[in-house]
Amino acid sequence: MKRLCVIPGDGIGQEVVPSAVRVLLKLLPGLEVVEAEAGWDCFLRCGQAVPEATMQRMRECGAGLFGAVSSPAQRVEGYRSAVLTLRQQLQLNVNVRPVRSWPQLSPRADVDLLILRENSEGLYIGREHMESADVAVAQRLISRQASEHIAARAAEVARLRSSGRITLVHKANVLPLTCGLFRDSCRRVLAEAGLDSIVDERLVDVAALQLVERPQDFDLLVTTNLFGDILSDLASHWSGGLGMAPSLNWGQGIALAEPVHGSAPDIAGSGKANPLAAVLSAALLLRYHWQYGEQADRLERAVEGLLTEVTITQLEGETTRVVEQELLSRL
Numbered sequence: 395m396k397r398l399c400v401i402p403g404d405g406i407g408q409e410v411v412p413s414a415v416r417v418l419l420k421l422l423p424g425l426e427v428v429e430a431e432a433g434w435d436c437f438l439r440c441g442q443a444v445p446e447a448t449m450q451r452m453r454e455c456g457a458g459l460f461g462a463v464s465s466p467a468q469r470v471e472g473y474r475s476a477v478l479t480l481r482q483q484l485q486l487n488v489n490v491r492p493v494r495s496w497p498q499l500s501p502r503a504d505v506d507l508l509i510l511r512e513n514s515e516g517l518y519i520g521r522e523h524m525e526s527a528d529v530a531v532a533q534r535l536i537s538r539q540a541s542e543h544i545a546a547r548a549a550e551v552a553r554l555r556s557s558g559r560i561t562l563v564h565k566a567n568v569l570p571l572t573c574g575l576f577r578d579s580c581r582r583v584l585a586e587a588g589l590d591s592i593v594d595e596r597l598v599d600v601a602a603l604q605l606v607e608r609p610q611d612f613d614l615l616v617t618t619n620l621f622g623d624i625l626s627d628l629a630s631h632w633s634g635g636l637g638m639a640p641s642l643n644w645g646q647g648i649a650l651a652e653p654v655h656g657s658a659p660d661i662a663g664s665g666k667a668n669p670l671a672a673v674l675s676a677a678l679l680l681r682y683h684w685q686y687g688e689q690a691d692r693l694e695r696a697v698e699g700l701l702t703e704v705t706i707t708q709l710e711g712e713t714t715r716v717v718e719q720e721l722l723s724r725l
């Protein structure tokens with residue numbers, strides 16, 4: 395029997411995650427749900443953004459659904475982002491971010507791409523220091539191991555999606571050591587997987603422009619941490635925005651699904667939050683981690699049916715409750 399560690403976190407995470415869990419339970423009635431806490435509110439209550447008990451529950455379950463955090467914009471002694479802590483301590487080294495067109499919400503109907511973002515290193519290792527009073531320095535770490543790891547995942551995803559194109563996104567003309575190592579490691583692993591004929595590459599600035607101009611030409615993009623963060627937010631425009639942007643933090647034998655959006659404190663508690671990014675994140679958990687492709691298809695078809703048959707006006711107001719009811723009636 396599958397187990398799921400549920401970590402709603404801050405703000406609207408407290409609404410969209412329970413809603414997504416109820417939908418998931420309709421698909422997997424035997425799923426065992428284990429609750430845990432993390433985030434800024436948790437830090438204020440108990441002095442830790444991710445208590446050890448939460449880490450322990452995640453490790454025991456091997457799968458989780460996380461909502462959102464509201465980290466403060468300035469440094470707070472003893473606090474580190476709950477999202478980054480979970481990703482790093484659980485070695486969730488790859489982030490899966492699909493972008494596809496949805497009825498009513500998408501500005502165009504022909505987008506179906508997926509960005510694989512390296513999730514553990516790059517600029518996000520958080521090694522910053524003041525070199526002098528006026529100069530701040532951040533280190534960017536790229537390792538052969540992590541680059542090979544994401545490339546191996548890319549080969550897996552490419553097979554599952556029957557991809558016709560894998561695009562490596564980097565900036566090796568300016569950063570030949572770090573981006574060069576990333577690109578060359580990925581190329582080698584993908585060639586060994588027999589996929590070299592479908593691999594191409596783009597400089598990150600060119601990729602950004604082309605994701606705006608011709609998003610329908612992309613299939614699977616593989617890139618480093620910061621580039622993936624930025625490009626996936628940009629590309630989420632084609633899905634209808636961050637409210638339709640799911641993700642999966644994917645490790646070895648463990649994964650944490652997580653809507654890309656934040657805690658949206660301005661609408662928290664109003665019932666207006668859209669739970670679809672959380673629901674679609676659960677679909678990623680089904681497809682890639684548990685390898686329940688059929689259930690993932692059913693869930694995505696239910697979302698497609700909902701967005702085809704129910705008008706956006708009907709979803710306004712009590713969005714969380716209405717979306718959940720509509721999905722439950724389609725499963």
Ligand code: GGG
Pocket residue numbers: 460461462463464465475476477478652653654655656657
């Ligand atoms: N679900 C993703 C999320 O909560 N994003 C907001 C975020 O990452 N904020 C920065 C942080 O708190 O570390």
